[in-house]
Amino acid sequence: MTGPETVRRKDVRATRTGRTALRVLTVAGVPALLVISWQLYSTVSENFYVPAPGRVARAFAETWFSERLLDDVLPSLARLLAGYALAAAAGVGLGVAIGLSPRLRAAAEPVLEFFRAIPPPVLVPLIMLLAGIGDGTKVLVIASGCVWPILLNTVEGVRALDEVLSDTCRMYGVRDLSRLRHLVLPGAGPQIMAGLRQALSIGIILMVISEMFASSSGLGFTIVLFQRGFQIPEMWSGILLLGLLGYVLALLLRRLERRVLSWHHGRGVGRA
Amino acid sequence: MLEVSGLRKVYEGRRVEALREVTFQVDAGELVCVIGPSGCGKTTLLRCVAGLMPPTAGSVKVAGAAVTGPPPRMAVVFQEYGRSLFPWMTVRQNVELPLKEKKVPAVRRNELVAGSLAAVGLADVADAHPWQLSGGMQQRVAIARAVAYEPQVLLMDEPFAAVDAQTRADLEDLILVLWRDMGVTTLFVTHDIDEAVYLGQRVIVLSGSPTVVMEDLKIDLPPERDQLTTRSLSRFADLRGHLYAQIQRARGDR
Known part of the structure; x- marks a missing residue:
């Protein structure tokens, strides 16, 4: 009897983790994309006025x-x-x-x-x-x-x-x-x-x-x-x-x- | 208790004569209903009686004193319950505010608030906000506020026009009980003929615009009213039929 119950609980936990991950992705996605493109631009361009995000x-x-x-x-x-x-x-x-x-x-x-x-x-x-x-x-x-x-x-x-x-x-x-x-x-x-x-x-x-x-x-x-x-x-x-x-x-x-x-x-x- | 004599109201800007000549009086402890065809100036009349609006001519007296602004011992229940309660206050605060303004001592204030909320059956939602309640319950809050204020004269402006039929019957009976318990002089404006006959000891019929008092009808029904038995009396039907004909006539005159 515990089998299906545990499985279901695991499922619930899995979907909850999934949902949290999705939320983090939505919130952090656009900023991350911006930083990445900034990084790419600064590596390619060598523009003195646009330093890399790390700097x-x-x-x-x-x-x-x-x-x-x-x-x-x-x-x-x-x-x-x-x-x-x-x-x-x-x-x-x-x-x-x-x-x-x-x-x-x-x-x-x-x-x-x-x-x-x-x-x-x-x-x-x-x-x-x-x-x-x-x-x-x-x-x-x-x-x-x-x-x-x-x-x-x-x-x-x-x-x-x-x-x-x-x-x-x-x-x-x-x-x-x-x-x-x-x-x-x-x-x-x-x-x-x-x-x-x-x-x-x-x-x-x-x-x-x-x-x-x-x-x-x-x-x-x-x-x-x-x-x-x-x-x-x-x-x-x-x-x-x-x-x-x-x-x-x-x-x-x-x-x-x-x-x-x-x-x-x-x-x-x-x-x- | 309440004397309205030769009341006339012309709205200046629009040159509209809302009331031509309205005269009636309400004795102490009486419950009088006012009906009339729509647009006949019922609300104008009530606002003049309440001192919220100066009449063009004529006068209103409460207990012998001329009304020039809202009288200190008068309470009003407006039709728009959703707009007459403070949404930023709880139910209790809404009922309590007028008492604070009247400088009622705290102990007595608490008694009055608790008593009136219990009387309208809302003791258990005292800490809710009005917008969390149904329309009928909101109007009960407005009624509780009026009751706690311990007025000499209670004015009601189509208070149940915006609630459903079931709630309406409950609220009508609530008003009858409160009125009987408090013995407060009540002027009840409505557009509903049945409601007027059911509640009133007298019904004042206003004509269509320009408005005068068309009839002042005594309701000779037994004083104990009940939604089922009172409404099925043949006398109830007679009065209702008579008033219906009067209203039709008033509308035809226009």
Whole structure:
């Protein structure tokens, strides 16, 4: 009697292993293919500017697992987070105010659209003139780019609050701060999160760009420095690090969103 | 308890006269149903009574006080149960929020929440989120929230229009039980003639647009209502037939 049972269990285990292998292959397949073609290209071409992945990996370990982590990576991250937090506070704060007041919205909307249309990197020279070349400038540049998607998404989210829910609040005396906390912010939450997601990638771009101008530390500064010093594998490793950084930050943000908006995702699944 | 006099509502932008002249009153502890042909301004009437919308002319008074905004001791159950509950809160939090705003002490609050959830038969899903429940259960949550609020006046805007027939009968009986236990003055708007006759002590018939009160009909059925026996009374059929004819007339007038 145990024979068929064991066999079946073995089968189950086999298919499970198979499935895991398939998943690993799907996830790792494309990156592996990219690295392999990179390797092939660098062997064939002998192009000085395209070093082999192995050399870049070595440069990565040597460059970033050193005092550069403290001198360049951390300052970059700190500026990014400061600018991002500033933009989030200003964007959500202003967005709620504008979203709740039709008059304010009518007055502000064209101006907002105009400001949003200005590519944030062109503000770097201007802000540098106004605020000097210190950390403050870089934080301001990052914040000035990040604020628009957060602000505009918050306005949209607040404007689209459910009328029935709004009436319910009025009937049951839920007003002012309580209304903000229980209706406006959670109701606009999915849109605010969408804004925060867009802002994060803009923030990383601006972090790098702001460090390429008149700077003495940071990832952007270091990458330009390597390029000028013909330290090509090091330069590549910096680009790699930026990619990884953006990936990890986006992952963290998604984690946060899953927590804060669990009701939203749950409802989506429930409907499907 | 509730006095509506000369209520008129014209929507400015569209110049649509939703209500021309609506006058009626509801005594303390009464359950009155309002019916009318579709598009006759039932929801407009309810929103004016609730203080969610200012009337163009006329007045609404609750316990003698003129309504200018949502009155403090009035509760509403909306038709759109899926949109009147906070999806980011649990069932318990949904029922509790209005009590917190009313500054009901925590002990009493817990009593009221537990009591009202038990009364609608949802004690065991208090920690679920509304979207995890069926439509009928969601509407029970909205009813529990209204009950826990201990209102003087309860307004219901076609609360069962979007649930299936079986659930609907259950919810009608639930309303009758709660109403009897609480003695709360209730205005129940519906488009369903049977429902109006089954629930109401009186039925107010609205005309087609421009809307006036066409009839104020006393429902002289025995006070104990039962889905089977009440609905099979010949008097029930008479009242139903009479109201049906009235609604047809109201539609024809347009």
